[in-house]
Amino acid sequence: MLNQKRINLVLKRMADFGYDHFLITEPETIDYLIGYLNYPHERTYVMALSQEGDHRLFFNQLFYVDEDLGLPITWFSDADDSLALIASYLKDAKHVGVDKNMPARYLLPLMDKTSATYEVGSACVDLVRGVKDVHEQELMIKASEINDQAMAQMKDLLSTGQYSEKEMDPQLLAIYKSYGATDHSFEPIVGYGENGANPHHMNDGTMLKEGDSIIVDMGCVYEGYCSDMTRTFFYKKVSDKQKEVYNLVLKAQLAAQAAIKPGVRLADIDRIARDIITEGGYGPQFNHRLGHFIGRLCHEAGEVNATSDIIAEEGMIFSIEPGVYLPHEFGVRIEDLVLVTKDGVKILNHYPKDLQVLG
Known part of the structure; x- marks a missing residue:
């Protein structure tokens, strides 16, 4: 279940760093924010946060979800270009934070497909996760x-x-x-x-x-x-x-x-x-x-x-x-x-x- 309080804290940190969007690929962090844990291995698995509130999940159809996770989901298959879908979402982005574990095979194509600047921004979530409720x-x-x-x-x-x-x-x-x-x-x-x-x-x-x-x-x-x-x-x-x-x-x-x-x-x-x-x-x-x-x-x-x-x-x-x-x-x-x-x-x-x- 989506934890809006935690997401709001991350958004505040994003504002401090000047990020308009933030891409999360670490399964434990996604679980921390929406209460859903999945280990995708080599498949694309991204949670995107936006300062404008257009938060989104990018999930492969292989993943099994039988509950409302509280965010819109963009589904794709193994045959689809998942990174093109994420790049389309980021078409107006200026400054994007990415988590420290984001694979280069995701990040480098996104950098080629968009005009945004990218920066490791894990502090946005790490500083929030560091304080336990x-x-x-x-x-x-x-x-x-x-x-x-x-x-x-x-x-x-x-x-x-x-x-x-x-x-x-x-x-x-x-x-x-x-x-x-x-x-x-x-x-x-x-x-x-x-x-x-x-x-x-x-x-x-x-x-x-x-x-x-x-x-x-x-x-x-x-x-x-x-x-x-x-x-x-x-x-x-x-x-x-x-x-x-x-x-x-x-x-x-x-x-x-x-x-x-x-x-x-x-x-x-x-x-x-x-x-x-x-x-x-x-x-x-x-x-x-x-x-x-x-x-x-x-x-x-x-x-x-x-x-x-x-x-x-x-x-x-x-x-x-x-x-x-x-x-x-x-x-x-x-x-x-x-x-x-x-x-x-x-x-x-x-x-x-x-x-x-x-x-």
Whole structure:
């Protein structure tokens, strides 16, 4: 069902950027605006917004729609020139924004067929999607609650030492589904020992051995919204160096979270965590941004990093996930999702962050 409030917010952003039209091809964004999700693969699939109110959907006849989506639909077949239809719609356009995912095979012919200027204008929707309404917040709180419950079961499975990294994935998916989630929100990362020193390690057949750190980065999808959380455990014993790094990362995370409130620059939040880790002697080993926005996709537009110009607003949800990665040794990452509230922050994850030795 068409969400006029969200569309009006996008139109306002379009006016700020000077766009008379905006073309959207990202399925999740179209779903966000009209409540209809479809993955078209190679076929043309466009939602067009106009400052004059002539909004329109361009859909292939292959797509199945049995409801009123609230906008006129221009239908076409595989044999039709769908881009010519869109170009005709844009015949009077002057300045067109397109989303960042629009394929070049669509955009380049449109540029040839029309006299308009085109610009990547995803900020028009990204800035709107970045602020979650109350219903979205409720769904994401529930998704994080499921993640907390699943992490407790993951800890129990890991404590047995019986499963390789890649064997934990199907175990986790079964746990998620038992709590009402439908899928992983991303391929989970389970990194044992030195594998944890790779922030985006691909799970393999590695088995746990005494003294290993265990990074578990995981998330689920609940009613279309994602969760994401990371915890680091240790198997059977923990060294002094591992304790030092773990406590440093936790200190950085807690300090960054404590500073979140409306009006604060996200770059300053990143700096707080990064300064603590740098002062602890591991600055170069914290080699990624502090956080990312999340919602219908696990990684949405918007970052908590040193160059971000985003100012925290009530309703924003993003991750806070400092880490330290020591090649050929171990890694530590601790991650929660946070919701910016009217006067501060709500942490969405509640699984304990005290140092835990398993087995």
